[in-house]
Amino acid sequence: MTTTIYRAARILTMNPMCPEATHVAVRDGRILGVGPLADLATWGDYELDERFADKVLMPGLVEGHAHAMEGTLWRHTYCGYFDRIDPDGRVWEGLKSIDAVLDRLARAEAALEDPDAPLPGWQLDPIYFDNRRVTRADLDKVSATRPIGVQHASGHILNVNSRALELAGLLRTGINHPGIPLGEDGLPTGELKGPEAMTPVAMHVGFDRDMLACDARGLRDFAKLCVRAGVTTVTDLAARLNDDAVEMMLRVTGEPDYPACVVPLRFFLGLTAADLIAHAADLKARSTERLRMGRIKVVADGSIQGFSARLRWPGYHNGAPNGLWYIAPQHLSEIYHLALENDLMVHTHTNGDEATDLVLDMMETALRAHPHPDHRFTVQHCQLADTAQFNRMGKLGMCVNLFANHHFYWGDEHYRLTVGPERAERMNACRTALAQNVPMAIHSDAPITPLGPLFTAWCAVNRITASGRVQGQTERISVDEALYAITMGAAYTLKMDHEIGSIETGKRADFAVLETDPTKVAPMALKDVPVWGTVQGGRIFPAGAQ
């Protein structure tokens, strides 16, 4: 029974009863106490560890909406516009032109030995190239004989070369599909929009895996990214969790040096409500210290930039027809009723405000039938909610996890094209959510945007878009509020706030170890606070060693 007391330059606890300190005592992977050394010494023998003497400790950061797939995507060629760090710590420079994208793909192509192996790339975003589209002719320059496919950052578009179309039997005239634009020659241009158009070709270009699945190596890589971002608890928000996947996840997260607690939510598709509930209950019982199962993820509508989100009047700014439902209202209602009855938690994805209305309506009726004192059902993304909706959420005891990063990457696009100025200004309205007393988290939805809660906090604090405009000044929140959202806020939405999210006696010894104090830097520098690494369950993980 050894006790280690860490001295730090400063400890930000997120516990209002003792908001800051200089020392924290750890025993058996848990926090024995936080405070001055003299107080902690009263617990008896200890070892004083000075390695964090010049660091700032925060509670381990909690990412409440990410996907473990981020770990597997790094095996594909990164084609994004922004710099991004891979699991091994290498910074991949953002690519500022289509030529630069083609150049990186050509280099990756040259490194492939098997002449038939596909070349998959990811995170392309032509909106930063004045919307000049990538064509199959562009990608044919990289290789005319090997199938190539590059997925867009939004996840809703795939660009492929001629060989890939040929393998899928689509290099032909006469195709009549809304997701497949044709060139002047009557052949597809190589751009494939929407899952229906993407899937038949995706399997030929190296995306031949269940998009929600993650393998052992991917799960380990995912955790490496967590360490770099200061994250000690991370969600995998839409997992199938079949027996093989659960076995794998139990094994990998159980490895002695696995550095994160993973919270996978069971995806609702392919099961009846009753079977879904039964499976989630069974998974809950199989949870371990580092694999927390038993929560459910439902998707109500599509995405705003894909014009598949369900919007209320007046709908899309460019006149596009309303989006798609991914679940029937009756089915959603049935899941809510059964989950409340069985004390299981449901997180529901909504993007459009009509989808949010549906969730609130279904929730209200379900709660009348099955009152629950503390359900914490959470609305995920919930990007277009207005004041009245946040108010209802608060009354219904729901939580919200807003997509703060989205605002930076696609805010300009929403302003100009999808929803227009006023609604773009109020997207991901953190200030209003807090004002309406809705417990709130903010998220990255990695791999859609990079995993990094300090960056996410920066987004919510500054509301800067990629073009540098402040969009929605009145919805900005303070640095303190943002830091709370990425620790206690996210822990609360997972109903884990009694064991993580703050540095206080009894909680898991999870810390984000920072090089500078995020509350002392200028708010615009919040995203640049360097992360040294993490402590998870008392185990020390330097980012540099990952």
Next chain:
Amino acid sequence: MTAGLLPATVIGGYLGAGKTTLVNHLLRNAGGLRLAVLVNEFGALPIDADLIEAQDDDIIAIAGGCICCSYGDDLTRALLDMTAMDPPPDHLLIESSGVAIPSMIVGTLGLLPGFRVDGTVIVADAETLCRTAADRYLGDTVLRQLRDADLLILNKIDLPTPRALADTCDWIAEQGLPRPVPARQCALPPEAVLGLVPSTTQPVPDPAPHAAFETLRLTPAAGCDPQALARRLTDPALGVLRAKGFVTDLRGTRHEIHIVGARADVSARATAPADGMVAIGLRGQLDTAGLNDLVTAPAPASAR
């Protein structure tokens, strides 16, 4: 080269309309056809217990060599698996989820090799259709589904009052939708829903008589224009719900024609049975004289 193509019928409509009832009814009355069924999820669906021979995780084996698979959200993969089945099924039914837009599934089918889209059948609940179509969340989705219908089945006609039923039929007409086929428990002759398969090597058979439907055998004149003929068979005034047959064009090339309501499908066939067509319609609604005139009339000069 239709011989190797698997005909696929998309069955859509909102929850509770009777899609599952229809699937079970078709399985039960398949008459020796090997049907494959893809469903979005097992559950309220599935297959009537007495039809099930064996059940695996995502596959149910059904009496008569039919199978049923759940595709979750990966329809494309399930469809590709289907083309690899040996022996191949005779016909594929795809039951879409209650909020799916059937034309999107048809679009997916069109991108994959090995399928012939055999129309979209939408099942609507005669009692609740107007209410659902006015629902704030569902109205536009349900209308999009109905507009995708090649064949619209108005099920549960025994539930509403005659007055309400008439109102519903009026509403359907106002929306410019196909004339609905009324049904109770989706008990329709399979040949009206699925066409007259298999008939790749034999002449079209005479379907079994059915009280609400009638069948007309047509003998098309040789040297017709198959495309024009097919188009004209979709004229709602003729009352054709389903038609199938083989014809010979002016050059002597053989063609197979499929009609599902407003949808016409024509494909050249290297080998085909003797010329002949069968049309199915609601009893009293088939324009016998008009249809006979149509098939025996010589092809217009413009069609060469």
